[in-house]
Amino acid sequence: MNAEEGSTAATVVLPVSVRDLLPRDLPACAWSGSATHLRHVERELARAATGEVDYLAVCGPANLPVAVGGIDYTVSHSAGTLWQLAVHPxxxxxxxxxxxxxxxxxxxxxxxLRRAELAVEESNPRARALYERLGYTAYGREPDAWDEEGPDGAIRRHETMCVRMRKAL
Ligand SMILES: CC(C)(COP(=O)(O)OP(=O)(O)OC[C@H]1O[C@@H](n2cnc3c(N)ncnc32)[C@H](O)[C@@H]1OP(=O)(O)O)[C@@H](O)C(=O)NCCC(=O)NCCS
Structure with missing residues (x-):
């Protein structure tokens, strides 16, 4: 049997809005990462309360996040640094x-501020292509590393190389 057999194609237009991500949203963000990742986001939301970062959520009609991402204002004093951008798969x-x-x-x-910056893994060319389409240009590369929780719950160190990109606003 053909995989497409019996399927129906349709287009649905969904209204979305952008607002601050709130601690009470975290249970609805499991699609964005592991429990370890969500605990990390929770700590970043505490920093958002002090103004060091903004953490945004794109929400659908049920007011649940379908895309999230942060802006850190402490990495560079003259720029906002975008990080942890993720859209529901x-x-x-x-x-x-x-x-x-x-x-x-x-x-x-x-x-x-008149500059946005971000880092993208060299192994993520599609995301890099999107940033380039939106006007970001590469200006350097740097190694980065963070802890990742695997499906078995074990924490492993992820070591990677990132391209740094920036855009004048
Ligand atoms: C990268 C990401 C935030 C972009 O959001 P998006 O809503 O898919 O982006 P848009 O629809 O506005 O633009 C689509 C473009 O994003 C890029 N893209 C990067 N990763 C992608 C993915 N896993 N799926 C779809 N598009 C992706 C592509 O350039 C794509 O264009 P294409 O379909 O012509 O290849 C999102 O795809 C995502 O969450 N990916 C997984 C996590 C990730 O890679 N985060 C970025 C870390 S720097």
Whole structure:
């Protein structure tokens, strides 16, 4: 039997809005990563309360996050640094990431800053292509490392090489 047999194609237009991610949203963000990752995001939300970071959520009609991402204002004093950008796997390639990045750039400008920066893994050329389409240019590379929780619950160190990109706002 053909995999497409019996399937129906349709287009649905969904209203979305962008707001701050809140601690009460975290149970609805399991799609974005492991329990370890969500605990890390929870700590970042505490920093958001002090103004060091913004953490944004794109929400659908049920007001549940379908895309999230942070802006750190402490990495560079003259720029906002985008990080932890993630779109629900079922809704990638629909423009939500672009919407999230544009909203983040508005937040950075609202702080009186005129530059956005980010780092993308060299092993993630599709994400890099998106950032280039949105006007980011590469200006350097640096190693990075973080702890990742595997499906078995074990924590492993992930070591990687990133390209640093920036855009004048
Ligand atoms: C990268 C990401 C945030 C982009 O959000 P998005 O909503 O899919 O992006 P848009 O729909 O606005 O743009 C689509 C483009 O994003 C890029 N992209 C990167 N990773 C992608 C993925 N896993 N799925 C779909 N698009 C991806 C591609 O350039 C894609 O264009 P293409 O479909 O022509 O190849 C999202 O795909 C994602 O969460 N990926 C997994 C996590 C990740 O890689 N985060 C970035 C870390 S720096």
């Amino acid at each position: 079922a809704l990638q390639s629909c423009g939500l990431g672009t919407l999230l990045i544009r909203a983040a750039e508005r937040r950075i400008r609202d702080r009186g």
